[in-house]
Amino acid sequence: MMTVTALENAEIVPFSLKDAPSLIEKAWPTAKISAETQKERKAVHGQTLTGLGSYWKGRKPLILTRACVLAALMPATEDLERDVEIFEKLMGMADETFGRRFIDGPAAFNRLFPDHANQVIDYSGRALRWRGDLSDQERQRRITKAFMDLPYAERLDKVRRPEELTEQELLSGVWDEVNDHLGTCAKSVPELVEQLGVMRFGRRPKFADTFSGSGQIPFEAARMGCDVYASDLNPIACMLTWSSFNIVGASRSERARMDRERDAVLAEVEGEIAALGVEHDESGNRAKVYLYCIEAKCPRTGFMVPLVSSWVISKKRRVIGELIPDHVNKRYEILIRSHVDEDELAAANLGTVRSGRIFHPVLEDEIGVSIKEMRGDFSDEAGKNYNLLRRWTKEDFCPRGGDIFQERLYAIQWINGGDIKKGKSNPSTWFAAPTAQDDDRENLVKDIVGKNLAAWQAAGFAPDMEIEKGYNTSQPMRERGWTHWHHMFSPRDLLLIHILKKHAILHPDLYPAVCIAANNHSRLARWTFSQSGGDGGTKAVFSNQALNTLLNFAHRGGYGVREYGVFSSAPISRASVVIKQGVAQGIEEEQDIFVTDPPYADAVNYDEITEFFIAWLRKNPPPPFDEWFWDSRRSLAIKGEGQSFKASMIDAYGAMAEHMSDNGLQIVQFTHQDAKTWSDMAQIFWGSGLQVVQDWYVSTETMTELKKGGYVQGTHMIVLRKRRDEQSGYQDEIVHEIRDEVERQIKEMIGLNDQMDAARGENIFNDADLQMAGYAAALRILTAYTKIDGIDMTREALRPRKKGEKTLVDELTEFAVQTANEFLVPDGLDRALWLELNGAERFYLKMTDIEEAGEAKLDQFQNFAKAFRVGDYDDMMASKSPNNARLKTAIKLGKTSMAEGSPFGRDSIVRLALRGVWRIAKEDEVDDVLEELREMIPDYLRKRDTLRQIIAYVAAKREHTEPDEASAARILGTAIQTERI
Numbered sequence: 001m002m003t004v005t006a007l008e009n010a011e012i013v014p015f016s017l018k019d020a021p022s023l024i025e026k027a028w029p030t031a032k033i034s035a036e037t038q039k040e041r042k043a044v045h046g047q048t049l050t051g052l053g054s055y056w057k058g059r060k061p062l063i064l065t066r067a068c069v070l071a072a073l074m075p076a077t078e079d080l081e082r083d084v085e086i087f088e089k090l091m092g093m094a095d096e097t098f099g100r101r102f103i104d105g106p107a108a109f110n111r112l113f114p115d116h117a118n119q120v121i122d123y124s125g126r127a128l129r130w131r132g133d134l135s136d137q138e139r140q141r142r143i144t145k146a147f148m149d150l151p152y153a154e155r156l157d158k159v160r161r162p163e164e165l166t167e168q169e170l171l172s173g174v175w176d177e178v179n180d181h182l183g184t185c186a187k188s189v190p191e192l193v194e195q196l197g198v199m200r201f202g203r204r205p206k207f208a209d210t211f212s213g214s215g216q217i218p219f220e221a222a223r224m225g226c227d228v229y230a231s232d233l234n235p236i237a238c239m240l241t242w243s244s245f246n247i248v249g250a251s252r253s254e255r256a257r258m259d260r261e262r263d264a265v266l267a268e269v270e271g272e273i274a275a276l277g278v279e280h281d282e283s284g285n286r287a288k289v290y291l292y293c294i295e296a297k298c299p300r301t302g303f304m305v306p307l308v309s310s311w312v313i314s315k316k317r318r319v320i321g322e323l324i325p326d327h328v329n330k331r332y333e334i335l336i337r338s339h340v341d342e343d344e345l346a347a348a349n350l351g352t353v354r355s356g357r358i359f360h361p362v363l364e365d366e367i368g369v370s371i372k373e374m375r376g377d378f379s380d381e382a383g384k385n386y387n388l389l390r391r392w393t394k395e396d397f398c399p400r401g402g403d404i405f406q407e408r409l410y411a412i413q414w415i416n417g418g419d420i421k422k423g424k425s426n427p428s429t430w431f432a433a434p435t436a437q438d439d440d441r442e443n444l445v446k447d448i449v450g451k452n453l454a455a456w457q458a459a460g461f462a463p464d465m466e467i468e469k470g471y472n473t474s475q476p477m478r479e480r481g482w483t484h485w486h487h488m489f490s491p492r493d494l495l496l497i498h499i500l501k502k503h504a505i506l507h508p509d510l511y512p513a514v515c516i517a518a519n520n521h522s523r524l525a526r527w528t529f530s531q532s533g534g535d536g537g538t539k540a541v542f543s544n545q546a547l548n549t550l551l552n553f554a555h556r557g558g559y560g561v562r563e564y565g566v567f568s569s570a571p572i573s574r575a576s577v578v579i580k581q582g583v584a585q586g587i588e589e590e591q592d593i594f595v596t597d598p599p600y601a602d603a604v605n606y607d608e609i610t611e612f613f614i615a616w617l618r619k620n621p622p623p624p625f626d627e628w629f630w631d632s633r634r635s636l637a638i639k640g641e642g643q644s645f646k647a648s649m650i651d652a653y654g655a656m657a658e659h660m661s662d663n664g665l666q667i668v669q670f671t672h673q674d675a676k677t678w679s680d681m682a683q684i685f686w687g688s689g690l691q692v693v694q695d696w697y698v699s700t701e702t703m704t705e706l707k708k709g710g711y712v713q714g715t716h717m718i719v720l721r722k723r724r725d726e727q728s729g730y731q732d733e734i735v736h737e738i739r740d741e742v743e744r745q746i747k748e749m750i751g752l753n754d755q756m757d758a759a760r761g762e763n764i765f766n767d768a769d770l771q772m773a774g775y776a777a778a779l780r781i782l783t784a785y786t787k788i789d790g791i792d793m794t795r796e797a798l799r800p801r802k803k804g805e806k807t808l809v810d811e812l813t814e815f816a817v818q819t820a821n822e823f824l825v826p827d828g829l830d831r832a833l834w835l836e837l838n839g840a841e842r843f844y845l846k847m848t849d850i851e852e853a854g855e856a857k858l859d860q861f862q863n864f865a866k867a868f869r870v871g872d873y874d875d876m877m878a879s880k881s882p883n884n885a886r887l888k889t890a891i892k893l894g895k896t897s898m899a900e901g902s903p904f905g906r907d908s909i910v911r912l913a914l915r916g917v918w919r920i921a922k923e924d925e926v927d928d929v930l931e932e933l934r935e936m937i938p939d940y941l942r943k944r945d946t947l948r949q950i951i952a953y954v955a956a957k958r959e960h961t962e963p964d965e966a967s968a969a970r971i972l973g974t975a976i977q978t979e980r981i
């Protein structure tokens, strides 16, 4: 292999990798990458860039990009097994790195690995200590050995993420092996990236992401040493991308300077708020949180009713609000009571609003009054909905007298002023009802805002932007009558954030803090009584991806403002970074590697929801933000599905293909939704002049997210190359080519699996990989053609369709998918038999095979159900738990799912075989069972061998998990073999 010696001489280094396939085209250890990805996601706020703006949803894990870039640059050699080994070493995923990634001390090790403990622990003293006679390396080697007994995902619970170690810590000792294998002379990842770039592209690799969002993808590529181009249409995305490089990625010294300045400014902001005297009481205590609720007049009783869904304020401290009727003024006093007993706490959980209806003590009515009635909802003849809420005007910042919905401060959480003075890190707090002085302070705030709002708006210190109707934005307009973005902020919110914005106009690195403040200080910021260990706490607006209005909301005081400048630090050395605002199709410079995560289908409406922040930031931005267009540009944002989505995606990817070096590579990440999105994507790439070369499937969702959603999602990583020449062909020939390519691909991967299994006792590819790679192989053939049967495929991909129309592209894509599925024959079955089975039968037998290998995830079931086109498979499932989904065994299926219309179908031979096994297990006479099979299976004699094979398969697959069933299957199998007919 050629060796790169001196990078200064880059131009004389032969391009030894110019035409070499990349590792990511051939092999990629998805199971380990999935596990590492999930570990990063689980770190939530511990993730490197999340602190800059947790409101940005759908951040792509950094480790995923690292794995893409490295495997795009590394070549796939004759020795794929060694390639993967080297890749894993560089990713910090190889066995030997676990000794270094282990965080805890000897006591934890002793607990986790009792069998290995005396190898590394000194038991002589009272406290457990590492043995002093071992070198660091030797100790780590022994710790690694203990880890090797654990499955990969379990190891990760006990170690740091690779990026939490310095590169020196993680990769020391690997460079000789790496350089030897790759022909490089690197001593760090950026050096390696540069050298591989020179060998492949003749330069340090140029990397682009034209849908950069929060900047996760380009940030990691830059950290690895690529020259980076990042662009996005949305100014908030650009600001976050900028912040990732210039704040988190800043050098240590630059960062220290920035932090000092920012701390000083934030302290000033906090001081300014404090000096207004609106957050302190007479004894010097400071308000931490103000709790407000909507109040409305009950049409039956004429009482003003505070509207909340629960009167519990703090669960742990047993604080509740209690309504005391004031019959004279037709309103309620709200008592704030602490340390109530369990019964009172439980009773207080019932608020005045239940399932959209209002109940209150004076009403004495079990039906209540509907909120819709209070709001005066009605529809016109055309079915359009209206209500009687007054539309707020630009001057409004709180309800006017006479508005249907009023607003009321009902509780304050105070921080002990003495504790603050003493600098206690955890000062004591308590809840109280507002006093007359508190009401005065409320009025003072309103007064300040009332007098100054117009001036603030004119100076760009507060929003004055109108809300435009939209999927998310219509909701607050309809439910509250709000018309301008500043209506989403209470007077206290406006006062606080405007002070911050006033300073941010001079400091670009305070811009992220303004968005963090807006996310935390809004009428859409919720109070949750069980948060913060049960004490109660506030939840930011974008804890989900909508603009939900609230009955009761919380304002955090200025005390916490300083936290808004605390970001992590991960300096990036020597990368060149270009950040541009603009549409993806506007790319102008040639790039070598693209990794993108495009918008698609029903994902987040970034354009609409970011207007919440744009409204704050758009006026008077400091350089470099003053070069950007501070508008969400809804009309240019790619979203949705259908024709216009496809056309703009083809435009975008067409431009990227055009601006990609000839041997460049694209990796597109998109979250799996259904086969249709996948095939739309395939067609888009086809229409863009790209050829699909590979598709990997990574499970990206974490456990907690799974629990919430109850379903599992993963991400496709589609690898694409430029389609180089014009190729024409005919369907009937292409069909054969597809078949051959799929078979070759799947056999190659199974071969590599066997090789790895023999060498390291692990498989590199799981079934989903084989499935996706099979699809990709079919698409590789398909997307290489520019013309099929004389039809121009690029134009065909773009052609608008009639509803329900199936085009040639659809048919061929579908054929490609089905062909791939035909090759996914489970271990232990004949391909000829497999081809005879229907989708549900294939699904059941395939999943039986997967279950044999260990716990199966629900997304595997979902993927295969889609692959085999099984619509409803609930009847076949014993459990649909996300991480341990299971089929019903033959015994559990019993006599169910036999009827016409069940997924198996009426004459299903698999179903009949399972029924036979069930009957034997319940000790029916063997002869009776055989007789039934003979009767129920048409053409029994010809089908007998198939039946026997299926039964033998069930016996083998259930041997360890369901021994009773396996034994019944063996009895039945022998009976069929020896029956006399």
Ligand SMILES: C[S@@+](CC[C@H](N)C(=O)[O-])C[C@H]1O[C@@H](n2cnc3c(N)ncnc32)[C@H](O)[C@@H]1O
Binding pocket: 056, 057, 058, 059, 060, 210, 211, 212, 213, 214, 215, 216, 217, 231, 232, 233, 234, 237, 582, 583, 584, 585, 597, 598, 599, 600, 606, 607, 636, 637, 638, 639
């Ligand atoms: C799925 S997000 C990318 C998320 C990103 N990978 C991350 O980790 O945060 C898609 C991005 O595409 C941007 N976008 C939508 N239409 C666009 C267009 N026509 N050109 C460029 N960017 C666009 C959106 O603003 C959004 O930031």
